[in-house]
Structures are given as structure tokens and as C-alpha cells.
Amino acid sequence: MAGVGxxxxxxxxxxxxxxxxxxxxxVFPNWHPDWTPLLTWTTAAAASLVxxxxxxxxxxxxxxxxxxxxxxxxxxxxFLFGGVAHMESEPESPKAEFLMAIAGPLASIAIGIASLLIxxxxxxxxxxxxxxxxxxxxxxxxGPVSTLxxxxxxxNIAIAIFNLxxxxxLDGGRVLRAALWAATGDLLKAxxxxxxxxxxxxxxxxxxxxxxxxxxxxxxGMWMLLIGSFLNAAARSSYQSVLVRRAFGSLQVERVxxxxxxxxxxxxxxxxxxxxxxFVSDQRAFPVFARHDLVGLVSLQDVRRIPQTLWPSTEIxxxxxxxxxxxxxxxxxxxxNALELLxxxxxxxxxxxxxxxxxxxxxxGDLLTWLALQEPAHRGQSTLTTNWR
Numbered sequence: 139m140a141g142v143g144x145x146x147x148x149x150x151x152x153x154x155x156x157x158x159x160x161x162x163x164x165v166f167p168n169w170h171p172d173w174t175p176l177l178t179w180t181t182a183a184a185a186s187l188v189x190x191x192x193x194x195x196x197x198x199x200x201x202x203x204x205x206x207x208x209x210x211x212x213x214x215x216x217f218l219f220g221g222v223a224h225m226e227s228e229p230e231s232p233k234a235e236f237l238m239a240i241a242g243p244l245a246s247i248a249i250g251i252a253s254l255l256i257x258x259x260x261x262x263x264x265x266x267x268x269x270x271x272x273x274x275x276x277x278x279x280x281g282p283v284s285t286l287x288x289x290x291x292x293x294n295i296a297i298a299i300f301n302l303x304x305x306x307x308l309d310g311g312r313v314l315r316a317a318l319w320a321a322t323g324d325l326l327k328a329x330x331x332x333x334x335x336x337x338x339x340x341x342x343x344x345x346x347x348x349x350x351x352x353x354x355x356x357x358x359g360m361w362m363l364l365i366g367s368f369l370n371a372a373a374r375s376s377y378q379s380v381l382v383r384r385a386f387g388s389l390q391v392e393r394v395x396x397x398x399x400x401x402x403x404x405x406x407x408x409x410x411x412x413x414x415x416x417f418v419s420d421q422r423a424f425p426v427f428a429r430h431d432l433v434g435l436v437s438l439q440d441v442r443r444i445p446q447t448l449w450p451s452t453e454i455x456x457x458x459x460x461x462x463x464x465x466x467x468x469x470x471x472x473x474x475n476a477l478e479l480l481x482x483x484x485x486x487x488x489x490x491x492x493x494x495x496x497x498x499x500x501x502x503g504d505l506l507t508w509l510a511l512q513e514p515a516h517r518g519q520s521t522l523t524t525n526w527r
Contacts, residue, residue: 142201142214142223149218150190157186161289169285170278181282185289190216192249192294196242196301197221203241207234220297224478228383232320239312243298250294257287305339305369306332307376329380336373340366383474385512391476392469394508395490395498401425404433404455408441411454416441423487425496426458432496434458435489466491467500473508476500 162182166173173181193216200223201211209229215222229235261284280288302310311332318328343366351359402411402424415424416438423437436458444452465479466489479488480502490498 142198143212144194145213145215147215147217150216152218154186154190157189158182161185165289166285172278173282177282181286184282185286188286188290189293192246192290193221193297195249196246196297197223199241199245200238203238204229207237209234209238224482228325228380232316235312235316235319239309239316242309243301246294246298246301250291250298252291253287253294254291257284257291260284261288303339304332304335305373306336307372308336308339308369311336311339311373326380326384329377333373333377336376337370340368340370340373342366343369382477382509385509386473386477389473389508390469391467391471391473391490391500392498394473394504395469395500396421396504397498399425399496399499401427402436402454404428404453404458406454407450408444408452408454408457409449411436412441412449421499423499423501425489425499426454432461432489432491434460435464435487437485437487439486464489468492469497473500473505477502477505480505 158179159182162179166178166182170178194214197214197216201214204211204223204225207229209225211223211225213224215224229238261280301308302313304310304314306312306315306329314335315328315332318331319325322328343362345366347359347362347364347366349359350356350362353359400415400419400421402415404426411424415421423435425432426434426436434455436454440457440459441449444457465483465485467476467479469490469492471490476488480486486503487499487501489496490500
């Protein structure tokens, strides 16, 4: 999609179900008591899908705006709390930060206004409708498409307003960081202040959630608590990401990769791998070669997946990750990119390949050790996932 990959997390099903059951079970039956159950639930399901599409459009606008500023976003993830566009690097100027941050809310506002205008037009609601007319009675007279659009419009405008709250890493928090960055000339200081603002917003949401729950609105309270907890963690980890990026700087993988790498053959039994390699080395993953060709990678995690009784009768080729499924990097790749890939795929090492040949192995532990040797202000561990809300 416009050169940007799309990943849909399983938790999106929860959002789809929540919206669908809310609209189909309560909202649409109140607006249209004359609708059949089939029409009610079909419209509710369609509204849920269109809502998710509008979230995707919000995130895609971030990606396209980032591209105009020379920053690549390779992947968008939709999940329980909305969407995330994963940046490969931080913006290089306050202007770039502002343009990328504001693109999402502007897209949501545009979708909201367009939905309202089209919905009103299709419904035939004009000047003859009194301002004091019962809105429920008005909705009962319109069709399913207009109903869907008139629901979608305010929802997208509300999303834009929420995202403009000045709490990092919400879009409004990034706008705030851009302003602070422009004022101070210090990205790290601006990130720290914006992160603190994000934590204040998060704790405010959690407090509101507790008060709502105590007041009887248990579901609303729990939802606010979840959102607040997520934003608090995201604000902290986003600031850590800035620290890590600054610590790594322009460091390339070839400076931290292991060049002397022990390797194994595909027909070696697993128990021989354990006795001859895992027990005598701190290396926890081994390239698998057949006739000088890299055919896969076997790791300690692969060994753990099979019962100990099968170790003598199982060959490495049966448990290894084959070459075509391996995540690899060139020596010129940035260390930040390597750490991002390790976190994204939940792995501990990545083969470094140049010209089709293995030249080394970059490991999570080695990257973190390198970080630990840097200045104290730069220390920290992070998944390095930059979140766009």
C-alpha cells in the first residue's frame, strides 16, 4: 500500500467486535427500530470495517508525510489502541516533525467532515429540518449508508481531537516536541519534556478511569485505565528510543557484529550440536552450511522446542530456520535498524550477509553491551518502536 507494509494485530478483532456489538446491539436499534436484524448487523459490521479503514488512512497519511521529509516508514501496524507507523529514523528538523505529526489529525478531520457532508447530502437533510427536531426521529428517516457516514464523521473528528492532546507520543505530543525543539534547539530536551507531558496525560486518563469505575461506569473506566497505561508506557519507551538512537548515532552493524562465527552442518544430530557447540561456546545461534552455502540458522530456542528424548535422532535441518525465512542485514545497515528488527521479530541474532555470503552475526546482547559502554545519559534499553497515534 503506497510502498508501506500493513500488519494487522489479532487485537484488532477486539475493536471490530466492540464497535460492531455496540452499534448493532444498542445504537442502530435505537436510531432505527424498524430495521430488520440483518440490516442492523450488516450496517454495524460495515461501520466497523470503515472505521478501521479510517484509522489506516490516518496512519498512512503519517507515512506519506514522512516520505516527503526523506524518512521511510516501511510498516503500519493496526492493533487494539489504534495504529502505529514505524519510522526508520527520527525527523531531522522541527518542521519535519510537525508536518509528519499533523498529517494524521488532518486526515481524520478531512474524513470526518467529508463523511458528514456526504451523509447529510444522501439523507436529504436540509434547511427544512428544524434545529429543535428530535435527532432520533431524524435518523429513523434515513438509510443505512447515511447512518453509517453520520456516525463515522463525528468519530473521526473525535479521534483527531484526542490525538492532538499534547502528550507524547500522541500526534499532539509530537507537535509539542516540534515546538520545544524549535525553541530550544535540543531534540533530547524537547523529547524529555514532551515525554513528561505524555505521562501527565496518561495519569490523567487513568485517574478519570478510576473515578468513572467508582461512579458505576465500569466498562468506560476500565477502557480509560487501559488507554492511560498504554500511553504512559509509550511515553517512557519513546523517550528511551531517542536516547538509544542518539547513543548509536551512525554506528553500522559491521562494527558490532561477530566476524568469527562457529557454524554447523544440516545433518548433524541435535545432541552433537549441544555437546560440541552450545556447551563450549557463548554463541547461542549457529549458521548452517551445506557445501559452503548458507542454508539456515539454528539457535538455542530451536533446540528447546523439541523433547530431550528426540535430540539424538533429530537432525539440525529439521529444526533450523531455513535460509528463505531468515531475517538478514548488510554490513552497512545501522545498529538501530538491527535492534529494531531483533525486537520486531522477537529474535536474538541476525545473520549479516554481503554479496550472498555470510560475513558475520549481530546479536542483541552485543548491541546492548555496546550501549552499556556509552555515556550514562545514553544508557537504556528499548524496543525502538516509534509510535504514531
